[in-house]
Structures are given as structure tokens and as C-alpha cells.
Amino acid sequence: MVPYTILSNKPWRGGIDFKTSAARLAHFETFIALVRDRDTGSVHVDPDTGRPRVHYTPSAFDRAHALEGILALCRLCHASGAREIHPFLPEVEPFIRQVAKKNNDDDKEEESRAVPDLAFEAWLDGVRAVGSRTIAHSPFASAHQMGSCRMGSHPGEGVVDGRGRAWEARSLFVADASVFPSASGVNPMVTNMAIADWIARGVAKELAKGE
Structure with missing residues (x-):
């Protein structure tokens, strides 16, 4: 430090x-x-x-x-x-x-x-x-904010679906720590990379299909 x-x-x-x-x-x-x-x-x-x-x-x-x-x-x-x-x-x-x-x-x-x-x-x-x-x-600090656009199985449960597509704007994808269903409680780098990779691969597949 x-x-x-x-x-x-x-x-x-x-x-x-x-x-x-x-x-x-x-x-x-x-x-x-x-x-x-x-x-x-x-x-x-x-x-x-x-x-x-x-x-x-x-x-x-x-x-x-x-x-x-x-x-x-x-x-x-x-x-x-x-x-x-x-x-x-x-x-x-x-x-x-x-x-x-x-x-x-x-x-x-x-x-x-x-x-x-x-x-x-x-x-x-x-x-x-x-x-x-x-x-x-005492000093408090906040870092690694997560879950502000969380994934959900339906619009009432989250901002995006399981592939990162926004429920209210279907051409919009979110692929960062904000889509976590909840805060992990520790530094989220590896989980964040995995979710971003998952969402990016899904977008690539849709683009390949011309969607």
C-alpha cells in the first residue's frame, strides 16, 4: 500500500x-x-x-x-x-x-x-x-461496486437477462460488474472477466446470425 x-x-x-x-x-x-x-x-x-x-x-x-x-x-x-x-x-x-x-x-x-x-x-x-x-x-471507503444492473430471470428481478441484454432496450448489452446478481464480497476481477467473456461470446453469436 x-x-x-x-x-x-x-x-x-x-x-x-x-x-x-x-x-x-x-x-x-x-x-x-x-x-x-x-x-x-x-x-x-x-x-x-x-x-x-x-x-x-x-x-x-x-x-x-x-x-x-x-x-x-x-x-x-x-x-x-x-x-x-x-x-x-x-x-x-x-x-x-x-x-x-x-x-x-x-x-x-x-x-x-x-x-x-x-x-x-x-x-x-x-x-x-x-x-x-x-x-x-473511522475511515470507510467503497470500491468494486457490483449489482446496480443485476441479472434476472424476468424484468421484475433485474435489469438484464442471463445473457446481459437489457430487458427494456433489447439492443443494449451490459457486460461489467454491474450485472452481478449480488455483491461477491471480495475483489471481483476473475468473476467479472468470466461474465464479460460469456456476454461477449453471446453477442458475437447473434452478430454472426445477422441478428
Whole structure:
């Protein structure tokens, strides 16, 4: 992840804190928790400009799912031997691993990872308690939108049929992620390529027949 993208989401505690903490992170990796949201927002036409206006706030149900994803990522980072874990939640301090080395023996550090880390478990409990209250103020982003022109077996079920042809404009075909019947919940590239290939082959067959 490019540094300026992820560091812009770091909880803000002041300019000096940001500069010093960013300068310390010479070797860091970032991960995101993907949530297939259950609840929706709304889109309406602005009465003054005529442009679409989008209103969306993650529901309590979807925020709880996001928090579970963050906790799981923290466990993965801890199991991988991360020295510091920053969940990027407001009011949550990072976890700093206390590494016990003896005689500069790296094996001792590996052994310490296998022992239950009570301090880490206590920190996770704190993340859950504080995060359930502050996650609504954390950065959320949306990507890989799917299903806005979904496939359906009849016009009341979707915008296009099983071959990507629009029900209301039979010369129009749609061949991208918008025809997914529902959001896949993960990056949709392979599925998107397969569906686009399927629809394109169908169009080619109709063109070959002169339709």
C-alpha cells in the first residue's frame, strides 16, 4: 500500500505526533477489512441542481462486522510477529510487543510468539470496547461496486437477462460488474472477466446470425 494513501487514514493526534510516528514506520505493512455490507443507503435527485445525491452511513450491523474484521487482522499481525499493531481506530492506542531476547538468540523470540500473550488479549478486549463506540468515526471507503444492473430471470428481478441484454432496450448489452446478481464480497476481477467473456461470446453469436 502506498504510504500516503494509508497514512492519510491514521487517527489524527496532531502534526508533531503524525510526523514522528510516520518517520518511525520505516518497515510497515497495511491490511484492510472487507465488509460485504447488508444495509443500504439512498440516492435521490437534488432539487436545485438535478444531480444525484448519495446518502450512506454504515449501519450498526455492518460496523460490527467491520470491527470483527479489524480484530482478525490484529490477530494475523500478532501471529506474524509484528512489533507494533495500529488498528487506526480513534482513541485506540497501538499494541507494542514486548520482545524478550536472551543472548541475542532469535529462537527465543520465535518461542515467545507461541506462548499466549495475555497483554495482547487484554489489548484486543480494549480495542473491541472502544472500537464499538468509535468505529463510526473511522475511515470507510467503497470500491468494486457490483449489482446496480443485476441479472434476472424476468424484468421484475433485474435489469438484464442471463445473457446481459437489457430487458427494456433489447439492443443494449451490459457486460461489467454491474450485472452481478449480488455483491461477491471480495475483489471481483476473475468473476467479472468470466461474465464479460460469456456476454461477449453471446453477442458475437447473434452478430454472426445477422441478428
